Amino acid sequence: MGFWCFDLPTLRHLESxxxxxxxxxxxxxxxxxxxxxxxxxxxxxxxxxxxxxxxISTIIKNTIPPDLVKKLFPAHSPxxxxxxxxxxxxxxxxxxxxxxxxxxxxxxxxxxIVGGKYSDWLLALGRIDLxxxxxxxxxxxxxxxxxxxxxxxxxxxxxxxxxxxAYAIPINQKGxxxxxxxxxxxxxxxxxPIISLNPLxxxxxxxxxxxxxxxxxxxxxxxxxxxEVASEEEMGEVIRGVMRIxxxxxxxxx
Numbered sequence: 001m002g003f004w005c006f007d008l009p010t011l012r013h014l015e016s017x018x019x020x021x022x023x024x025x026x027x028x029x030x031x032x033x034x035x036x037x038x039x040x041x042x043x044x045x046x047x048x049x050x051x052x053x054x055x056i057s058t059i060i061k062n063t064i065p066p067d068l069v070k071k072l073f074p075a076h077s078p079x080x081x082x083x084x085x086x087x088x089x090x091x092x093x094x095x096x097x098x099x100x101x102x103x104x105x106x107x108x109x110x111x112x113i114v115g116g117k118y119s120d121w122l123l124a125l126g127r128i129d130l131x132x133x134x135x136x137x138x139x140x141x142x143x144x145x146x147x148x149x150x151x152x153x154x155x156x157x158x159x160x161x162x163x164x165x166a167y168a169i170p171i172n173q174k175g176x177x178x179x180x181x182x183x184x185x186x187x188x189x190x191x192x193p194i195i196s197l198n199p200l201x202x203x204x205x206x207x208x209x210x211x212x213x214x215x216x217x218x219x220x221x222x223x224x225x226x227x228e229v230a231s232e233e234e235m236g237e238v239i240r241g242v243m244r245i246x247x248x249x250x251x252x253x254x
Contacts, residue, residue: 001235007226009034011103021108031109032146032226037118040097040134041127043090048118051082055121058082063124063154068178087125092133098141106142113168114138115148123149123158135162146195152176152183156190166193166223173208173215174201184220193223200227206234209241217248 008014008031021029041048048055058081060069104112114134122130131147138145148168149155153176156167167190170176176183187194196216199205205212216222229235242248 001239004029006031007034007228008032008109014103014109018108027108029108030111032111032113033104033109033143034113034116034148035097035100035104035134035138036116037114037122037131037134038116039100040093040137041090041118041122041130042093042096043086047093047096048090053077053079054082055125058087059121059124065178072177082125087127090125090127090130092130094133094137097134097137101138101141101143104143106144110142110144111146111165112138112143113146113148114164115168117150119147119149119159120151120155123155128158128161131159131162135164139163148197151178153178153186156186160191164192166195168195168197168226170198171196171216171220171222172199172201173205173212187220187222194220196220196222196225198228199225200238203228203230203234206237209238210244213241213248214245217245 004026006013006017006029008017014031014033017029017031021027038047038049043051053076056073056076057079060073060076060078061081064072101112106112114131119131122128135145135147145164146166146168147159147162147164149159150170152169152171156169159167171183171187171194174180199216200209200212213225216225227238229238
């Protein structure tokens with residue numbers, strides 16, 4: 001269909017992408033690899049995800065607006081929180097981060113999206129240094145790192161010091177955490193490129209893709225958007241929306 005750049009959120013996507021490259025014999029096809037921030041952090045010598053409940057409880061206590069707690073963590077049960085001393089003892093886990101990087105090749109997937117929900121959590125805990133270390137490791141391996149987070153208006157100011165090429169955050173015409181009204185002017189003023197995640201609001205804006213994409217590209221001036229589609233029909237709907245926006249029609253279809 002003319003597409004040449006693909007999002008690769010899982011290893012299964014990476015395998016399919018490599019099959020496509022081989023079948024088409026087209027080395028110009030490129031991908032966006034994903035590495036979760038949790039893979040680069042350990043606590044007391046153990047993976048940080050083993051302490052997720054304590055991390056969440058700490059963030060809820062110190063960071064999350066009360067009206068958003070149930071929306072962000074509907075199944076969480078309150079438990080003991082981390083002390084500042086414990087937060088300070090979190091350490092970079094280069095072995096597991098390198099292992100998470102190993103399936104990707106910068107020649108075929110030059111862009112590496114680093115983050116996910118744990119990037120928000122690490123910023124909330126004041127440990128941007130751990131994210132900086134992950135970004136540095138990715139650069140040393142030849143990747144172009146892109147930061148990704150979920151809480152747009154919270155992470156953008158805090159993640160500014162990171163040496164990344166762009167910032168990928170959920171932003172669409174329906175909403176943005178924590179506050180869409182606050183996110184819009186922040187995105188317009190932001191100095192580095194913004195990539196919109198979930199631009200069609202989990203498919204609810206699919207039939208209004210022209211309006212949704214026009215809002216992102218013409219009003220907010222985002223740099224790019226990663227659109228999730230579940231079928232060829234949905235892809236056709238997106239293409240029709242893109243083709244009705246002259247500013248989005250490049251020399252090569254995207």
